[in-house]
Amino acid sequence: MKPRVRFAPSPTGPLHIGGVRTALYNYLFAKQSGGTFLLRIEDTDQTRFVEGAEEYIIEAFKWLGIEFDEGVGIGGELGPYKQSERKALYKPYAEQLVNDGWAYYAFDTPEALDAKRKEAEAQKRTFQYDASTRMTMENSLTLPPDEVARRIQDGDHYVVRFKYPEDTEIHVHDLIRGEVVINSRLLDDKVLYKSDGMPTYHLANIVDDHLMQITHVIRGEEWLPSAPLHVMLYKAFGWEAPQFAHLPLLLKPDGNGKLSKRDGDRLGFPVFPLQWTDPKSGEVSSGYRESGYLPEAVINMLALLGWNPGTEQEIFSIDELVKAFSLDKISKSGAKFSLDKAKWFNHEYIQLKTAEELYPAVEKLLVSKGIQFDKEYLMKVIALMKERLNFVNEFLDHAGFFFTAPAEYNEQDLKKRWKEGTGGKLRAIDTLLQQDKVFDMQAAHDRVMEYIKSNEWNMGQVLNSLRIAIVGEAKGPELFTMIDILGTDEVHRRVEKAINIVES
């Protein structure tokens, strides 16, 4: 049977980069064996719904190039794929569990439960709704059947709780961690169906995974503690459980702990694929896309954060990842996100791109800055400068002088390279540069070199002062290549301008 996997986020905000990795691993796993990858939106908590989050999720995957075969926004035979649209479907399953003795109705109010917890706390104990306490609570186990029926009839608020069998060992077979065993005595009777008529994650998740014929549940490690509940639920329903794989967490770069939105703000790197503006507070969080990352680089980086191919290859196209991926090469421990490594990946991917491929992004950048340019000219600059870029967004930091003549000159460089008489020398060189009708880079180069030598000038000083006049500082690509692109007229203007400013 071909695997069917799913990515099932909650629309409670922008998609976290850890979630993206989970989705990616699901995707790779499915594609590798010709399986199906679907998107299900788990919006059973109406109080946490955030406007625009669902659209964000879909757009983020579109940008990343991760495609779903079924699900919200795509459709499919086993929909709807949004849990709020399946609301009516869950109640009968909860009732089935009650009828079969696997669950019970509980009428305890949140206040009553709170009181119990406080009381226990005072005695330095913890209250747990389980086999040891459930017979002291208000539920269908303790109340007479006719009262239970009457209360439900009257519309009393109730929840459905799972009834763990007493003192049994629950085995969870995890594809990454092996066998995890826990005794039911330690687990509390989880709410499966809420008083607002919605299922909790646990119920909805199991019912939907079953109905959608999910074969492998690949999700974050934070779900490992509730995996025993899930296997018990499959057992209670008499359904075959999918295989589980719990992924290690993505940790913050400094210290420990789960990577959070805050860390991104604090350390200056994106935690979200796309920029996100909080609809309530208006707060803006940066995204990989807006920060100049290439989607291929983000995917490659994420793939290697918690998984390795077992070889020394590090750069993988998405197709190569699909081929190489395997669940048993996923590591068990959490991985710290590294900004330096992310930068490096992006740099590598920029080098893999041609100037044509980079053009649209750079064009967009220049337009946003109100900079005028000619397409052919820009293309030449990109081809020359791309090897210096870690991010497309850095383009102007390195290549700005190709579009705007320097208005000021680096003090340090001036002090080192611009001496008495430099202006005159530059004028002489400039004349040499203007000599060809059509600028000949090689000829100009030879001519200038020859001239400097015959005058016994200091090569480094003359050439670098010319560079300062053109760039504004002692940086940049090879001098004559630069002059070739800029044009001798522009170089002439810049030389005169520099002399004017520096030597006045």
Next chain:
RNA sequence: GCCGAGUUCGUCUAGUCGGCCUAGGACGCAAGGUUUUCAUCCUUGAAAUCAGGGGUUCGAAUCCCCUACUCGGUACCA
């Protein structure tokens, strides 16, 4: 507190059934080379007593036990 998972260079990790590990690669860092500049690039280097302690064994990063630490969970959130 209780339960679960984890622990190899600063970071990501290799290390599948113990010997080829005086622990390999990558990022970052340092030095040198190329570039008469800067960046790129190339070369070299420093960097892990394999969390600690006990075993088992001729031999352990690899197997067993204990401890420590870290993270996760402990909601009518997912």
